[in-house]
Amino acid sequence: MQPTTVKSAYWMGFRAGMPFILMALPFATLFGVVASEAGLHLSQIIAFSMLVIAGASQYAALQLMIENAAISLVLLAALAVNLRMAMYSAALVPHLGAAPLWQRVLLAYINFDQTYMIATAQYDRTPRWPVQQKVAFFFGVATPIVPVWIVATVIGALVGAAIPPEYALDFIVPIMFLALVTPALKSAAHIAAACTSATVALALFWMPSGTGLLIAAATAMCVGAAVETWAERQ
Amino acid sequence: MTYTNPQIWFIITALAVGTYLIRFSFLGLIGDRPMPPFVLKLLRYTPVAVLPGMVAPLVLWPTATDGAFDAARVAAAFATLIVGYYTRNAIWAILGGVVVLYAGLFVTGQF
Numbered sequence: 001m002q003p004t005t006v007k008s009a010y011w012m013g014f015r016a017g018m019p020f021i022l023m024a025l026p027f028a029t030l031f032g033v034v035a036s037e038a039g040l041h042l043s044q045i046i047a048f049s050m051l052v053i054a055g056a057s058q059y060a061a062l063q064l065m066i067e068n069a070a071i072s073l074v075l076l077a078a079l080a081v082n083l084r085m086a087m088y089s090a091a092l093v094p095h096l097g098a099a100p101l102w103q104r105v106l107l108a109y110i111n112f113d114q115t116y117m118i119a120t121a122q123y124d125r126t127p128r129w130p131v132q133q134k135v136a137f138f139f140g141v142a143t144p145i146v147p148v149w150i151v152a153t154v155i156g157a158l159v160g161a162a163i164p165p166e167y168a169l170d171f172i173v174p175i176m177f178l179a180l181v182t183p184a185l186k187s188a189a190h191i192a193a194a195c196t197s198a199t200v201a202l203a204l205f206w207m208p209s210g211t212g213l214l215i216a217a218a219t220a221m222c223v224g225a226a227v228e229t230w231a232e233r234q
Numbered sequence: 235m236t237y238t239n240p241q242i243w244f245i246i247t248a249l250a251v252g253t254y255l256i257r258f259s260f261l262g263l264i265g266d267r268p269m270p271p272f273v274l275k276l277l278r279y280t281p282v283a284v285l286p287g288m289v290a291p292l293v294l295w296p297t298a299t300d301g302a303f304d305a306a307r308v309a310a311a312f313a314t315l316i317v318g319y320y321t322r323n324a325i326w327a328i329l330g331g332v333v334v335l336y337a338g339l340f341v342t343g344q345f
Contacts, residue, residue, distance in 0.1 A: 023325060039235045044242055051250030056281060060288060061249055066297070068236050074245055079252045081284045087277040090260035097261065108258035167345075170298040171307050171335055175314050177285045179327035182318025184282055193279045194286040201287030202294065216287035217280070224279030225272065 004126070009133035013140020016122065020114045021148045027055045028149045030172050031062070032156020037169055038066050042157050049153035053146070054112055056180050057081040063173050064210050073210030080217055088116040095123045096138065098131045107135065110142035188231060193224030306338025 004012070028049060035045045040062075052058055061078035069077075088111055096107055119138045123129070129137075163169060185191050197220035204212025237245070293311040295301040313334035318327030339345035 026325065026328060040242065041239075044246060047243075047246050047250075051246065052253050054253055056285060057249065057253065060284065061245065063288060063292070065235055065237065065242075065245065071237070071241060071245060075248050075252065077284060077288070078249050079256070080280060082253045082256050083277055083280040085253070085257045086259050087274060089257055089262075090274070093260050101262070104261050105258070108254060108261055111257040111261070170296060171292075171310060172332075174289045174292040174307075174311060175328055175331035175335065177289045178311060178314040178331065179318050179324040181282055181285045181289075182315055182327055183322045183324055185319060190279065190282050194282045197283050197285075197287035198290035202290050205291045205295070213284070213287045217284045220283035220287065221276045221279045224283060225275040228275055228278075 004129065004133055006132050006136045009129065010136040010140040013119070013137035014143050016118045017114070017141035017144045020145050023114070024145050024149045025152050027176065028152035029156035030176065031055065031058055032153040033160035033163065034169060034173055035062055036157040036160035037163070038062060042154070045157040046150070046154060049150050053109070053149065054082050056177070059173055059176055067209045069209035073214065077210055077213055077217070080214070085111060091120060092116070095134050096131065099135050103135055107138055110138070110146060114145060115141045187228070189224045189227035192227045193220040196220040196223040306335060306342050306344065309338045310335035
């Protein structure tokens, strides 16, 4: 095998990121559609996808905004969805922690599910890469995904306004959520957490918008962690 | 949606800053001090802990039908779950859910 340079690591990352365009395209387009149906302005929709750049939390915030939940609850629920990225951030430290600060500032912006998963899988295969190659690979993965994410949101927002209500777009959000969750049901602990979340949220649905959800999420996280601990002891 | 424009911009800005800080946290500020294993364990379950709680009421009591149970939407939700679970692929899950949704709406005369 030829020795990897910074440049070739970047292009390796780019090729690894390419297939995930297929994933970003429908998610971002539908976010644009649903957000414009909900009444957000184009500039707000673009800002959402450019600045937050995290699909599940964007949908979570949007859904609670459609329900007119209190602003604090919108923020709490959407940020809770993103808490997993703190775990990504921690897991990347051994690989990227030695990079200069300005690079880590940029890396944090593109630290999302796909880049994290692709990059850590690669770092496991090539642990001896110097930090600059690891950084280049990470940027490479994000390069095809980020522009597609933003442009597809804009396209969705522009066509969204023209779609009539009988197309039941209200239900696209639940389908998206379920589609995001099911591949993540990797263990008994994940399934237990998901079932707890759904059950508690249904039981507490009478509470003010978003409140029951937060209690359900906190309970479900504890159940997931508890089942994992229990499974380890078996 | 009844928020004012400044409120919507506040939500977007706060989410952007909050999400960025979560992403930056360890990489940027906290360094390579290890997190307590229990915290890592809790964080692992955030997506599966939040999203199902959000979906379940939407499936059983959809906003578009003013909360009336709708067989087409419930069938679509189950189709998404089943396809997603067996293919482990979000795109197939979405396709499965959307196909069943529109078939269901058509059969129940809503489309």
